[in-house]
Structures are given as structure tokens and as C-alpha cells.
Amino acid sequence: MEQPDLGELMSGAIALRQLGKRYGRKWAVRGLDLVVEPGQIYGLLGPNGAGKSTTIRMLVGLIRPTAGEVFVWGRKIGVNGVAEDGGVGALVEGPAFYEYFSGYRNLAMLAGLSKKVSGTELEWALHQVRLWGRHRDKVGSYSHGMRQRLAIAQALVPRPRLLVLDEPAQGLDPQGLTEVRELLKELVAQGTTVLLSSHLLHEVEQICTHVGIIAKGELIASGTVAELLASDEGYEVTVASAQAATAALAQMALVREFSQDAEDTFTVWLHEDEPQQLNAGLVDAGVGVKGLRKKRTELEDVYLQLAADEQPLLAAAGVGERGEAP
Amino acid sequence: MKLGRLLRGELAKIFGQKGAYVGYGVLVVLISLVVWAMWRYGPPFERRMGAASSDFVVGGKLVTGPSVARFIMEPALLVLVPLLVAAIAGGLFAGEMQRGTMRTLLCRPVRRWAVATSKYVAGWIHAGSLTAFLGLFALGLGLAVFGRGELISFIHGFTILTEQVGLLRLGQAYLIAALGMCAVASVALFFSQLVQNPLTATALTLAFLLVGAVVGAIPYFEWLKPYLLSSHLEAFSQVFHSEVDFAPLRWPLGCMGVYMVAPFVLGIIIFRYKDITC
Numbered sequence: 217m218e219q220p221d222l223g224e225l226m227s228g229a230i231a232l233r234q235l236g237k238r239y240g241r242k243w244a245v246r247g248l249d250l251v252v253e254p255g256q257i258y259g260l261l262g263p264n265g266a267g268k269s270t271t272i273r274m275l276v277g278l279i280r281p282t283a284g285e286v287f288v289w290g291r292k293i294g295v296n297g298v299a300e301d302g303g304v305g306a307l308v309e310g311p312a313f314y315e316y317f318s319g320y321r322n323l324a325m326l327a328g329l330s331k332k333v334s335g336t337e338l339e340w341a342l343h344q345v346r347l348w349g350r351h352r353d354k355v356g357s358y359s360h361g362m363r364q365r366l367a368i369a370q371a372l373v374p375r376p377r378l379l380v381l382d383e384p385a386q387g388l389d390p391q392g393l394t395e396v397r398e399l400l401k402e403l404v405a406q407g408t409t410v411l412l413s414s415h416l417l418h419e420v421e422q423i424c425t426h427v428g429i430i431a432k433g434e435l436i437a438s439g440t441v442a443e444l445l446a447s448d449e450g451y452e453v454t455v456a457s458a459q460a461a462t463a464a465l466a467q468m469a470l471v472r473e474f475s476q477d478a479e480d481t482f483t484v485w486l487h488e489d490e491p492q493q494l495n496a497g498l499v500d501a502g503v504g505v506k507g508l509r510k511k512r513t514e515l516e517d518v519y520l521q522l523a524a525d526e527q528p529l530l531a532a533a534g535v536g537e538r539g540e541a542p
Numbered sequence: 543m544k545l546g547r548l549l550r551g552e553l554a555k556i557f558g559q560k561g562a563y564v565g566y567g568v569l570v571v572l573i574s575l576v577v578w579a580m581w582r583y584g585p586p587f588e589r590r591m592g593a594a595s596s597d598f599v600v601g602g603k604l605v606t607g608p609s610v611a612r613f614i615m616e617p618a619l620l621v622l623v624p625l626l627v628a629a630i631a632g633g634l635f636a637g638e639m640q641r642g643t644m645r646t647l648l649c650r651p652v653r654r655w656a657v658a659t660s661k662y663v664a665g666w667i668h669a670g671s672l673t674a675f676l677g678l679f680a681l682g683l684g685l686a687v688f689g690r691g692e693l694i695s696f697i698h699g700f701t702i703l704t705e706q707v708g709l710l711r712l713g714q715a716y717l718i719a720a721l722g723m724c725a726v727a728s729v730a731l732f733f734s735q736l737v738q739n740p741l742t743a744t745a746l747t748l749a750f751l752l753v754g755a756v757v758g759a760i761p762y763f764e765w766l767k768p769y770l771l772s773s774h775l776e777a778f779s780q781v782f783h784s785e786v787d788f789a790p791l792r793w794p795l796g797c798m799g800v801y802m803v804a805p806f807v808l809g810i811i812i813f814r815y816k817d818i819t820c
Contacts, residue, residue, distance in 0.1 A: 273645075273818070273819075276648075276649050277648070278645055278648055278649070278817070278818040278819075279817040279818060279819065280815065280817060304649075304651070306649040307649075308645050308646075308649055309642070309645065310642070311646075312641055312642030312643045312645060312646045313643060313646065314555060314558070314641075314643060315641075316558055316559055316560075317554075317558060325551050325554070326646065326647070326650055328547055328551075329544065329547060329548065329551075329647075329650040329651070329652050330650055330651050367646075370646070371649075
């Protein structure tokens with residue numbers, strides 16, 4: 217990955233430069249360069265233990281980096297974390313509140329540490345997460361989903377310029393997921409920048425404009441969702457004879473790579489986007505082509521493919537063997 | 543002012559929990575028991591007085607409100623109140639780490655020194671309030687049951703002080719005791735920063751006091767005794783002599799002051815650079 221230059225560091229809502237955190241001899245995060253531009257919804261993806269939460273903790277100042285720097289709105293974050301910038305709302309690793317206080321009191325107490333917040337603003341946040349009506353109940357009586365919604369509400373007041381959400385979908389029901397998705401889109405439309413981490417690929421694909429994939433503490437891919445999906449587009453070919461197709465595909469110069477997904481189905485990646493030549497080549501080689509269509513790659517495919525190199529377990533879960541073209 | 547808001551929040555957290563009132567309840571029970579026992583059986587030193595009755599002629603009351611407030615000090619302030627103070631102060635950092643609320647708190651734009659300061663100050667206020675409650679409730683109940691009169695102190699010698707002087711000395715003694723309890727709170731808060739379990743912090747504080755008391759009692763470590771916090775928790779008793787010499791009180795007061803401030807300063811430095819992994 218390329219290192220962000222000074223201009224990017226200063227203009228980005230978030231800029232991480234060569235960020236690293238080491239526990240003993242083990243690096244939890246290493247050499248992480250990442251820039252989130254204003255107005256983006258940036259999704260940080262990665263398997264458990266990849267370093268997403270450590271990155272977010274360094275970003276908000278909960279833990280100190282062993283190496284590198286964190287910039288928020290162009291300002292370097294010091295030992296006081298986001299105290300340097302009052303416009304950051306954050307939810308880090310699940311909800312944690314004072315159980316013997318009501319949801320409203322928790323919210324008022326925490327928001328009051330940022331700046332004086334009006335009752336209207338608190339009410340707005342509680343309405344956004346469907347907690348208005350239960351706001352006078354003690355948090356101890358809340359379900360996990362309600363606590364998660366309260367955690368999102370506390371990140372919303374006062375209205376942040378930058379919202380950092382670690383696994384915001386955790387514990388939410390389908391309605392809650394949809395509402396949070398809509399809420400984030402609305403906030404971004406009003407000028408808020410969002411960084412969220414998740415392992416729910418479908419959610420990230422639906423909501424994020426940009427994605428970074430992190431594995432073993434390193435950023436292994438980054439870009440817009442469209443770029444990442446485009447990077448892995450291939451063609452699904454259904455044939456009459458798999459044996460003949462394997463031989464033909466291995467001989468074709470047009471074919472960059474292929475994999476057999478089922479008994480009669482292959483995914484084929486081409487050097488040039490010319491599927492008609494692929495079809496003609498197969499027919500010329502005597503392979504009966506039953507079907508040929510552009511494969512719709514989902515973020516999950518990209519994620520699994522990228523993470524496969526980093527984590528054998530993920531490969532076993534979802535990535536097939538690939539034959540190499542000549 | 544953020545520090546003010548943080549302090550109000552810390553006090554709300556302490557006094558918003560039912561657990562905080564257990565301490566006051568325990569003191570109410572203890573004082574009530576002592577007062578009942580004095581009412582039922584007379585003052586605990588009456589037998590000794592009886593043995594020396596040929597030398598004493600007792601006129602008036604032996605037990606008065608101020609005497610109750612004086613009598614309760616040793617049993618409460620050497621073990622019970624330090625335990626109650628440590629139980630609350632020990633949870634101020636460790637409890638938040640255990641529940642994860644520390645990360646919620648530190649995600650807000652607050653400076654770490656301010657968070658740590660608010661916790662130490664809240665711990666001191668709680669320690670002071672518990673000590674003041676002990677004195678005021680013992681005095682109030684003593685006055686209600688036994689009425690007004692001289693302060694008769696029979697611990698570390700036998701002293702009779704007029705009511706006015708007695709009340710003044712009681713005020714001074716409870717102030718000194720409050721300083722000692724604030725020092726205990728500081729030690730508990732410091733341990734609370736090093737662990738993630740409030741019970742561990744409380745246990746460490748009590749172990750610190752107990753080991754100090756044992757070490758101070760061993761002749762080999764006699765030289766260490768003046769520096770131990772446990773050696774000075776009883777310093778308040780010196781103000782109940784007929785004539786008070788404040789000069790010997792300077793060292794215990796200074797020592798308790800150091801035990802109160804040093805963990806606070808060190809704690810701020812540690813907290814400023816601590817990784818919040820809860």
C-alpha cells in the first residue's frame with residue numbers, strides 16, 4: 217500500500233500513517249496507512265483478531281501506538297485521544313454504560329462531557345435509535361440490542377463531524393439494521409464522515425462508499441466498493457465436458473486464471489474483457505458451451521479471496537482451488 | 543468547566559449506587575449497637591472505675607453525647623471505615639475498566655488528567671463524608687440518648703474535657719481522621735488503576751494497611767514505622783489529652799498528606815499513558 221502524503225494527511229478526515237501497535241513481540245497492527253476523506257463512509261473489514269478494534273482504539277486515543285501517527289482533521293492525535301477534537305463520536309467494542317442510571321441520564325452525562333447539549337438534541341438521538349419511551353428506564357433493564365442502540369445514540373450527540381463505529385450492527389435486529397443504515401446515509405448527506413468496522417460484509421457493501429480490508433494487522437486492500445468488486449470480476453462458464461474445458465482453458469492465452477466451481481461450471485478471469493473470444497476459443501476446442509455470463513462478484517468473494525492468502529481458515533471456508541493459466 | 547462536570551459525574555456514580563449506602567448503614571448499625579450497649583450496661587470503663595472507686599468521686603454523667611463520638615473512633619476508624627473507603631475507592635477505576643465504561647468515557651473529548659483528578663477528588667469526598675457521618679451520627683445519637691455534658695476520654699489515659707473544649711477537640715480529631723481516610727482512599731484508587739477488578743484493589747489496600755501494621759509492630763522494622771500509613775491512622779487520639787502539643791502531630795499529618803498526594807500524582811502520570819484495553 218502507498219503511504220499517504222502530507223497533503224492527504226492534512227485534508228483527510230482520518231489519516232493513519234505507518235500505524236503500528238505491538239504487544240510484547242506480536243504486532244497487532246503494523247505499518248497501517250489509511251486515509252478517509254471527508255464525506256466517505258469507510259468500512260474496515262477483517263476477520264476476528266485482524267486488528268480492526270486495535271486500529272480504532274488507536275484512532276480514538278484509547279491505546280497508544282507503538283509506531284506511526286494518527287491524524288484527525290489534519291491534527292495529530294496525542295495522549296488525550298479525541299480530546300484534541302470535540303467533533304468525534306465513537307462507539308468502541310460494544311456498549312458499556314452505568315447500569316444504575318437511566319438511558320437518558322447516561323446519554324446526558326456522557327454528551328455533557330463534549331459540550332452543553334440541549335434536551336432536544338438528546339431526544340433526537342434517542343428517537344433515531346427507537347429508545348424514546350424507554351429512555352427513563354435503567355440501562356440494567358435494557359436488552360443487548362437496546363444497549364447497542366443507546367451506544368449509537370451516545371456517539372451521535374453532540375452531532376459529530378466524524379463518526380467512528382466499531383461493529384455498530386452487533387446485536388441489532390433486521391429493523392434496527394435498516395434504521396442504522398438509513399441514519400448513517402442521512403448523516404453523511406449532512407456532512408458527517410463515517411468510519412465503521414464490521415465483519416458483516418453484506419452490510420458494508422450496502423452502506424459503505426469505501427472499504428479497507430485488514431488481515432493480521434495489515435491493510436491488504438483498499439478502495440471504493442466498485443473498485444474492489446471490479447478487481448475480481450470474472451466470467452461463469454457452464455460447459456458440457458469439464459475435462460475438455462480444463463484442457464482448453466489451460467491452453468488459451470486470453471485466460472489469466474480459472475477455477476472449477478462445480479462439476480460443469482468454471483469461473484474464468486481474462487487478460488482482456490473479450491468474452492466472445494473466450495466462447496469462440498472453447499467452441500473451436502470442441503467444448504460445448506451451455507452458458508456464459510459475467511459473474512456478479514460480491515464483496516464477500518473479494519474479501520474471502522484476499523483474506524485467503526492471509527488466513528488458511530477463511531480459505532477453507534469459502535475459496536476454491538484455482539488452476540493457473542499458462 | 544470539564545473538571546467540574548467530571549467530578550459531578552463521579553459523585554453521581556458513587557452516590558447513585560445502592561452499594562455506597564451500605565457503608566453508611568453499617569456505621570448506623572455499629573453506632574446504634576454501641577449506644578445501646580452503653581445505655582444498657584453503662585460505660586465500658588465503669589468496672590475499672592469501680593476498682594478505683596476509692597480514688598474517684600463521680601459527679602454527674604460518665605457517658606455523654608461527645609463521649610460516644612469519642613469512644614466510637616478507634617473501633618470504627620482503624621478497621622471498618624478504611625474497609626468501607628477502600629471498597630468504594632477501589633472500584634472507581636477498576637470498576638469502570640471491568641464494566642467497559644472507561645472506554646465509553648475516554649471516547650469523549652476529556653483530558654485524562656481531568657478524569658483521574660475527578661476520580662481521586664470524588665474518592666476523597668466520599669472518604670471525608672463517611673468520616674463526618676460517623677462523627678455526626680455518633681454525636682447526634684449520643685446527645686439524643688445521653689444528653690450533653692463533658693467529653694470523657696478513657697483511651698490512652700483518662701481525660702475529662704469541658705463540653706466546649708470537647709466538641710472542639712472532636713472536630714480536630716475527626717479532621718485528622720478524615721485526612722487519614724483520604725490517604726487510604728488514595729492508596730485504594732492507586733491500586734484500582736493497576737488492576738481491572740475492584741475486589742482486588744480493595745484487598746490490596748487492606749493488605750497494604752495490615753502488612754504495614756504488622757511490620758510496624760516488629761522491632762526489627764522499628765525504623766520503618768514512622769513512614770507507614772497504618773502507624774498514623776490513630777494520630778487523632780493525640781488531641782484528646784488535657785493539653786495538646788501540636789508539634790508531634792506535624793509528622794503524622796505530613797505523612798498522611800504524602801500518602802494522599804503521592805498516589806494521586808503518580809496515578810495521573812500512569813493513567814495519562816495507560817492503554818485502555820477493557
